[in-house]
Amino acid sequence: MVKKNACVFISGYGSNLKSLISNSRNHNFPVNISLVITNNFKAKGLLHAKKNSIPYFIINTKRRNFENKVLNLIKKYNISLICLAGYMKIISKGFISAYKKKIINVHPSLLPKYKGLNTYEKIIQNKEKKTGCTVHFVNEKLDSGKLIVQKSFFIKKDDKVDILKKKTQKLEHKAFSEAIIKIYRYN
Numbered sequence: 001m002v003k004k005n006a007c008v009f010i011s012g013y014g015s016n017l018k019s020l021i022s023n024s025r026n027h028n029f030p031v032n033i034s035l036v037i038t039n040n041f042k043a044k045g046l047l048h049a050k051k052n053s054i055p056y057f058i059i060n061t062k063r064r065n066f067e068n069k070v071l072n073l074i075k076k077y078n079i080s081l082i083c084l085a086g087y088m089k090i091i092s093k094g095f096i097s098a099y100k101k102k103i104i105n106v107h108p109s110l111l112p113k114y115k116g117l118n119t120y121e122k123i124i125q126n127k128e129k130k131t132g133c134t135v136h137f138v139n140e141k142l143d144s145g146k147l148i149v150q151k152s153f154f155i156k157k158d159d160k161v162d163i164l165k166k167k168t169q170k171l172e173h174k175a176f177s178e179a180i181i182k183i184y185r186y187n
């Protein structure tokens with residue numbers, strides 16, 4: 001199987017990046033993680049790129065032409081799939097339409113519930129019984145693209161934000177890779 005090249009965008013800790021890198025080592029996995037891009041030079045997740053000798057680039061999103069720089073990198077590394085893994089910047093409509101159906105995102109809720117930020121706090125506030133994670137295609141509207149994989153769990157009475165985050169991310173690490181496998185199975 002000839003693997004495609006995927007790029008992962010991160011802003012922080014990079015636990016999803018770590019699990020994608022590890023799953024991509026399986027020879028049946030459809031993509032290699034060939035490029036990492038971040039908007040945050042302090043992103044801890046960069047360590048995973050460094051450790052695994054994956055090229056990484058820090059983008060200054062305050063610069064006017066930063067998206068052109070990203071597009072050039074995506075072309076240079078022959079990227080077929082862009083994975084947003086905790087990338088906390090809105091991507092422009094132009095960029096999204098240039099890569100329609102090729103950008104996917106992981107979100108810590110059962111979309112369409114709880115789009116945007118502070119999901120765990122909102123879930124607790126609303127006394128939800130169940131939550132989970134969603135991997136979806138990115139379209140022009142925030143957290144609104146077609147769902148690819150969702151995984152859920154029941155919330156316990158004492159679950160606080162940090163526990164919900166831990167449980168949700170554990171599911172994200174499985175869901176992200178499953179979503180990538182699903183995308184390429186039908187292509």
Ligand code: GAR
Nearest residue numbers: 012013014015016017086106107108
């Ligand atoms: C993930 O839990 C992801 O769902 C969330 O950021 C976290 C990044 O964790 N993304 C969003 O909230 C996007 N709206 P990681 O850096 O450890 O992979």
